[in-house]
Amino acid sequence: MQQSVRVESGVGYGVQGADIHVFGDGVPVYLLANRTPPPVSDARFLRELPSRMLNAHFQIVDFTGRQDELADLREWRDKESRLAVRWLHGPGGQGKTRLADQLAAECTALGWKAVTALHGPGLVWPSPSMQEDLRLTDAAGVLLIVDYADQWPRSHLTWLFSNALLYHMIPTRILLLARSADAWTPLRATLANNQVDVSTTPLRSLPDGPAGRLEMFTAARNAFAARYDLQDVTRLAPPSPLEDQEMGLTLTVHMAALVAVDASAQGCLPPRTPEGLTLYLLDREHLHWARLYGDGTHELTPSRRTYRTPPASMERGVFTAALTGALPRAWAIRVLNSLQLAPGAEQVAADHAHCYPPLTPGPSNEAEHLSALEPLYPDRLAEDFLALTLPGHHADYPARPWACATVQELLTRESDGFAAPWTPRTLSFLAAAASPGRWPHIADHLNRILLDDPALAVAAGSATLISLADIPEIDPQVLQDIQLWFPSGPYPELVPGKAAIVRRTTCHLLAGTSDPAEQAALHTELAVSAGQAGWNEEALAVNEKAVRIRRQLALEQPAQLPYLSRSHSRQAIFLSHLGRLHDALTASEQAVRIQRRLEETHTGEAGDLAYALSEHSNVLAELGRLEEALAALEASVEIRSRHLETRDDRRSYAMALNNLSMVLGKLDRFHQSLEVSVAAFMIRKALYEENPADSLPGLADSANTLGTQMMRLRWFDKAVFLGEAAVHFYRQLVQVNQDRYEPDLAMALTNLGLILAEVERPDEALANAVESVKLNRSLASTDRTAYEPSLANALSNLGLRLSLQERMDEALPATWEAVQIHQRLASDDWDAFGERYAMSLSNLAYQLAKVGERQDALDTSKEAVVHYRKLSETNSAFISELARTLHSHARIRLHLHEEEDAVLQAATEAFTLYDKLAARLPEGFAAYLPVTLTTVADTLSVLGRETEEGEIRQCIENADFAAAANVLAAWR
Structure with missing residues (x-):
């Protein structure tokens, strides 16, 4: 297999053996790349800027x-x-990336495929033409590593989780690296499937004892x-006592070793404090810029240009x-x-690239065109550099007057807003x-920036919003202003931050109010x-507080x-999400009781x-109590x-009618279901003709x-x-609002199939x-x-x-996965999911x-029949499925x-059930009579009962199913 990626303008990306997910503008949601060993670095290059050795x-x-x-991690892998999927989290500098890479190296040695995921909406591609096999x-297995996972929007991670690379029948592990666990909670609840x-x-942090730290x-x-x-x-001894709390990071121990050397x-x-280690390394950066500028013979590209950026300009560039971060x-x-740096942007960019070359450059003749402004590494050192350059600290490091203006310039909105x-x-x-304990x-500075433009925090995404909420010094008014800028509607990637x-x-507002109504709100x-x-x-616990306050208020104020x-x-709703359906029923009953x-x-x-x-009615339907759900819906429709x-009002009425028709259909009340469904359709059609924009x-x-009702009645056209x-229609709606309408499209695709x-x-x-499976798998990853x-x-x-x-x-594999999901769901709530489990068992047996697989097929088929027989005893709506499963x-x-005698008994019972159903609804079930009767005749042939077989086949030929029923009854 070969793959060619040709690019005439821009960059290209191709993969073999995996999916590519792209936005509408062609930008990949993420890039996948095979793990590569670390580059062999020249010692002289590393010594020029000692911080390079910490990368x-x-x-x-x-x-x-x-x-x-x-x-x-090895135990998790095996x-x-x-x-x-594992979420590995810890502060910056704790050693997450190095730990993950060690695991990847070991996996590679064991024959695993180790892959890294790069967030595609980032601005720089690894190379102009990237092709990954x-x-x-x-x-032997797949290990996928995702760094900065808490910086990814949740919707982008869910697309990654649906990649075909992860769905082969070999062990697959996804390791997500993050600084905190806040974004993990909603993601954990919505991962792809039950497997x-x-x-x-x-x-x-590293253990307090000096032994482990000394070894490191x-x-x-x-x-x-x-x-x-x-x-x-x-x-060379550690310059700072290793048992100090500040030495609890792997990075800090490595910094101490580097500074000592x-x-x-x-x-x-060497300096004697952790803060001094940072200042020492930053001083070495300054010294390097000064040496390059002071050495007029230093050649960036020997045949063409020299380093000409003054240290002050380079400091601002860094x-x-x-x-x-790195930019095109x-x-x-x-x-x-925009910063007007001497001796000009082109020269500063070129000189900066000499000091901080791209980590993954393209071919040598294209490297300078690939990216610029590679940042200082590691991230924690860059964060310290930012903090020390901005005014307001008391460290022995000069703050710069231009720092605030630079931040403001970079955060200025584009001309389009x-x-x-x-x-x-x-x-x-x-x-x-x-963050707490740092600067x-x-x-x-953040308070000033966000008081002026709080919407910037929303644009920054959930990870930043979570970080801002955790900073004690952030002005509560800033957070309240940010809250006003959250968009309405479903934006899953903003939900954790919001x-x-x-x-x-x-918490802040509750501390400032004694008004119970405001507290409840x-x-x-x-x-x-x-x-x-x-x-x-947490939602349940907080809502319980609201319920308690509202209940007390209602005793004195009926308006509550x-x-x-x-x-x-x-x-x-919250109880249902937690699987506490009976408690949810109690709550919904109380709501109805109050309204009554x-x-x-x-x-x-x-x-x-x-x-x-x-x-x-939703809770009742989840519990399989369809008759009661029907009564609640009928009351809602009547209102x-x-x-x-x-x-x-008309729109709400049509929605209620449509929901009612679905419950009626589940109860096998087909004609009534169809009548109600047509009424809902006609109202909606009229609304659409009046105003298509809000009625599609x-x-x-x-x-x-x-459509599904017409299929059950066999009106196929x-x-x-x-x-x-x-x-x-749903494809049109998905183009407008993917989050809202993709579930409906997935359902419509299943039904159309x-x-x-x-x-x-x-x-x-x-x-x-x-x-439909692809969409539903992605949706299941979000909820x-x-x-x-x-x-x-x-x-x-499928x-x-x-x-x-x-x-x-x-x-x-597809059917077996369905059985596993349905089995787990049915074990938790038989009334709600027993029928689906029986259905998937029947398909698996076939x-x-x-x-x-002789014995497995028989055992599975028997189990499906047993389950449908049990279901049909309490709900006649399942008789048709019992007939299908028996056949x-x-x-x-x-x-x-x-x-063969058992075969004859099952086929005969299936025909008898279908005969009764067809008497009530011929358009829905008459077509099954000759099919089941043919199975009866085939079984009689195997048994050698030729006379009886002839009678049955004559009934089939004459379409005389009443006579066939009499024949079968006489046998019994």
């Missing part, structure tokens, strides 16, 4: 210490689970000394690079031009420098934000009852009662039908519902038309099934509770479609029989030549 990219120091953490030929093993591990210091000292050609360095080579004494060269020139693309990094680095004066800001402002807002972030336990009702409905009381006293709003009934004055979602919803219309299969369009049915059942349904459908095309090696069981047994 994990060069791996100057052999991996030392952290043996317990490495052993834990677990039996196929797919496992990610095929897993003979690979994901999730865990989190904090990378703690000694290894680093010896590695650095080798680059200086120093022979005997055993006399460099000071010895320079013939001077300060700027720390705030922007054209962007870097524009930034430097958008924040500069480096804004997330700029604010993130400043917030990290201001509190940076909070003053929740952190709301949590901090809520604050608790409610925090509960909603926490729930959106996936912090369901509507608020109490809404709080109970919210409580039901208000109705009796004529003090309530009809719309509030309809809302409470709707939420109550809505009396209030049709406005366009919104409703029309798409009705088309989707009506209408079903295909409506199913295709629904998919078409089922319809197309019925009309013998197998290739189109399969294509829809494949797309497991909400979308995992849909993923399982889509997988089951398995069936593949099996019908004899692609059994692909069909069985496929196992096709590949010759499938009969065909499997017949195919495997198993106990």
